[in-house]
Amino acid sequence: MITLDGATIRILRGGPAASDAQPVMFLHGAGGHTGWMGFLEELSQRFAVFAPEHPGFGQSDDPPWLDNVADLAYFYLDLLKALDLERVHLIGTSLGGWIAAELAVRDTARLASLTLVGAVGITAGGETIPDIFRMPVEENLRRFYADQERAARRVGDMAKVDPELAAKNRGTVTRLAYRPRFYNPDLGKWLHRIDVPTLLLWGAADGLVPPKFGEAYRALIPGSRLVVLPEAGHAPFDEQRQAFLAAFYDFIGSWISAGAGHAL
Numbered sequence: 001m002i003t004l005d006g007a008t009i010r011i012l013r014g015g016p017a018a019s020d021a022q023p024v025m026f027l028h029g030a031g032g033h034t035g036w037m038g039f040l041e042e043l044s045q046r047f048a049v050f051a052p053e054h055p056g057f058g059q060s061d062d063p064p065w066l067d068n069v070a071d072l073a074y075f076y077l078d079l080l081k082a083l084d085l086e087r088v089h090l091i092g093t094s095l096g097g098w099i100a101a102e103l104a105v106r107d108t109a110r111l112a113s114l115t116l117v118g119a120v121g122i123t124a125g126g127e128t129i130p131d132i133f134r135m136p137v138e139e140n141l142r143r144f145y146a147d148q149e150r151a152a153r154r155v156g157d158m159a160k161v162d163p164e165l166a167a168k169n170r171g172t173v174t175r176l177a178y179r180p181r182f183y184n185p186d187l188g189k190w191l192h193r194i195d196v197p198t199l200l201l202w203g204a205a206d207g208l209v210p211p212k213f214g215e216a217y218r219a220l221i222p223g224s225r226l227v228v229l230p231e232a233g234h235a236p237f238d239e240q241r242q243a244f245l246a247a248f249y250d251f252i253g254s255w256i257s258a259g260a261g262h263a264l
Contacts, residue, residue, distance in 0.1 A: 143207025
């Protein structure tokens with residue numbers, strides 16, 4: 001647990017010390033922190049990995065200053081400074097991708113790269129994502145996974161979720177992202193300010209934030225690369241972990257080879 005800006009938050013941590021390896025920070029999505037996932041463990045073999053639980057979610061505090069996604073962007077800029085992290089590979093998924101994009105348009109001084117995974121935050125040709133708050137759990141999971149057997153199994157798992165934490169997460173998401181629905185009308189016009197190598201990773205079968213949203217980000221972030229992974233839904237780092245990691249490592253390796261970064 002770490003206290004910053006009057007909020008105590010939970011951070012999961014793995015891998016070498018940040019002084020010995022480049023840091024990776026992973027920002028989770030609207031469903032909440034899902035723990036130390038397999039892809040984070042694999043990343044921790046090469047990187048110093050930080051996986052914070054956003055203010056307003058789970059075991060982290062819900063501070064009185066938390067009104068919108070921009071507040072989280074500024075909070076994470078403060079967190080990078082407080083942890084004294086430099087040359088960070090910032091990865092954000094879904095809502096976490098939106099937070100990461102908002103952070104990057106403000107200040108990339110501490111970033112080495114940016115990876116957005118199924119990120120919300122903008123529209124695709126004026127179209128928003130589906131209304132997940134009016135969607136039955138079964139429909140949400142069907143859209144979330146490419147593997148429909150996994151989706152069916154997850155329906156049962158949802159009954160085991162702590163109802164108080166689920167309600168807290170849902171309340172925070174509603175406050176931050178529901179009006180307008182999961183996008184900032186002003187974000188798109190500032191994405192050109194992102195001046196670090198940017199990877200856009202999408203699951204081809206993502207039924208919540210389809211790949212056309214990745215295409216919209218690619219059109220707005222100079223030099224960004226879009227990779228769409230087959231047989232993956234809204235969480236390709238989970239459903240197609242090895243393909244996800246291969247795409248990330250290829251991205252990191254390619255810009256290092258081009259002289260844009262430092263060796264791993």
